[in-house]
Amino acid sequence: MEFQFSNRVLKLKPSAIREIFKYASDPSVISLSAGNPAPEAFPSKEIAEISERILAQRPIDALQYSITEGYEPLREYLTDYMKKMHGIGRDFDNILITSGAQQVMDLAAKSLCNEGDVVICEAPSFIGSLNTFRSYNTRLRGIPMDSDGMNMEELEKALKEESNVKFIYTIPNFQNPSGITMSWAKRKQLYALAKKYHVLILEDNPYGDLRFHGEHIEAVKSLDDAGLVLYAGTFSKIISPGMRVGYAIGPKELLQKMIVCKQGQDVHTNIWSQMVCHEFMTRYNFDEHLKKLQEIYLKKSAIATGALDKYLIPKVTYNPIEGGLFLWCTLPDGVDMLDFCKQAVLRKVCVVPGNAFLTDDSAPSQSFRINFSTPTDGQLLKGIQILGTLANEMITN
């Protein structure tokens, strides 16, 4: 049978990263292309303990249907925790537990966007979110990044020019893929612009707890006194991505629509895993755990930047980072970035070409993304050394 697909999916392509991912599953390939937490970052022992306890004491609660909004004790605890620790959430806000933060992007786009509506995003930005927005036939408008976040002049220009902007999508901490962190000054500017132009901000913060340099900067959501910010959080990078537990904190009216959409998507998020996240946060030393993660990624990032400094600088530059999982490397003008990535793959090292993260992925890019959390220390060193050799061969002047 020949299918007539909906307009919205006609142009959709599988995420380039997911495709590279499959290639990278060849065990002889050093994958610097994923975004997985380091294996040593998983609290496996604690999760096993918690799970055993839950299934022994309250098996039916963990295995039965639950409500769409999420596991009530987790919702309550997270609400208090995020308010107390990060000043996030006010009386006009609600919380919804989602199947990973990815679902927040989907539910927000589904609730808000008609065909042709505009989503403003950082350029480059996280391909998974961009594809979700595309899947509702939105038009993406990318705002170039400065070293301290989105360029605010360009943002205001876009807000003036576009009449049907539904939200501004930002990853303010250790952005994927650029590694850039938005300064506090720019967060305030961003919020002021959103207020001025009556536009929602969708703040995606998967890496906020993975800071290993510099001072913590509060979320844009902490400024929100007018119900203008939808905040997306997740346990993927701090407990386990395989469990698919994330959450949205945002204005009640918006969350009500998102909850109805979630009912239709998956009824509710895996309740067993929600209970595990709740017990892990409340019965273990969560702060201590986050510190341990920060140490793991400090060490791995140091190995990566050390190797980059040794093998690639000055021919290839990279953005300095204060946290997260990624390094954004840039080749000099005149070097063919896609050819570089292809040659790297032939030498069994996989990185992600920068154009994959653009609103128009056929636009030129001189950059590529390296992930330092997934490979072993040895793979990281060897992989970057191979990239260095390749760069030296391709960049002769």
Added chain:
Amino acid sequence: MEFQFSNRVLKLKPSAIREIFKYASDPSVISLSAGNPAPEAFPSKEIAEISERILAQRPIDALQYSITEGYEPLREYLTDYMKKMHGIGRDFDNILITSGAQQVMDLAAKSLCNEGDVVICEAPSFIGSLNTFRSYNTRLRGIPMDSDGMNMEELEKALKEESNVKFIYTIPNFQNPSGITMSWAKRKQLYALAKKYHVLILEDNPYGDLRFHGEHIEAVKSLDDAGLVLYAGTFSKIISPGMRVGYAIGPKELLQKMIVCKQGQDVHTNIWSQMVCHEFMTRYNFDEHLKKLQEIYLKKSAIATGALDKYLIPKVTYNPIEGGLFLWCTLPDGVDMLDFCKQAVLRKVCVVPGNAFLTDDSAPSQSFRINFSTPTDGQLLKGIQILGTLANEMITN
């Protein structure tokens, strides 16, 4: 901030059942309104064993990111199992693991339906699926049910009249809410009509393994030699709904679009729970487990129908059933069904008004749905007895 929601969600309402569900969580209310598996039907001990083993032996596999298509060993095993046991799946088909069968409905609608496209469904039908189809701004056309399934004359009339039908949605076994099972003759007719009019069938089979009377009837998908049927299966009713693991078997071309949409929705289904389902199917006696479930529901359905026969017949009638979790009861003409349900709630018994399951929920209905799997035997008896007293008071002739 005032939100401008997308057209598709403007008219969406939370599922009436989910709302009743909340009311029914009042512990003094006897809920005959849910659709939960019986607590004694969960293989809790086995799940605890499996989970302990997985987290001891392969914690990173269970907690790390995985691929969108699903856990490969589960996909392979299910493909073989469904082919061998039910003749489901051919070379042109693929399998996708989803976050519950509900996600199959969402991904199918998202991949196929533009605004205004028509989805043909049974009338009445499962409210969760209807709401999902509505959330893509489709138009629902309901086909009345005979005692052996959809009325085929009405179906052909609809297929002739409607020019943009994207699929026919059916729950052939122990349908929710009517309890009706489609005969083998009608399954063949349905498939022939789909072929004649080049329309996809979306076959939703959550209850197929819960047959406690009569002979097994093969799925419509078993007839599919032309790639016309998308089959939705689930572990919700046979292992655990809280884990949210379902699957789709259907034409590769369609599944490819659904996979891309799933990437954007939740990346992949909880991998830990996928592994649990796989081990449960392969390392335990799965057939024995299904037989145990059938015995549980045979017993509970007998309690329910016994009480209905004693307290409600002949004033209230119900459809005979051969499996599943539901009984569809009908009040005589002239009795106000909504008032009956409301009075029942005031007497602390909760059932679902039949109009909730119609394509137009403001259309008249004389029916209500009783679930017999969730309440205890005592609650079931007492609840139906209260309904009987109420019926005797309201139906005087």
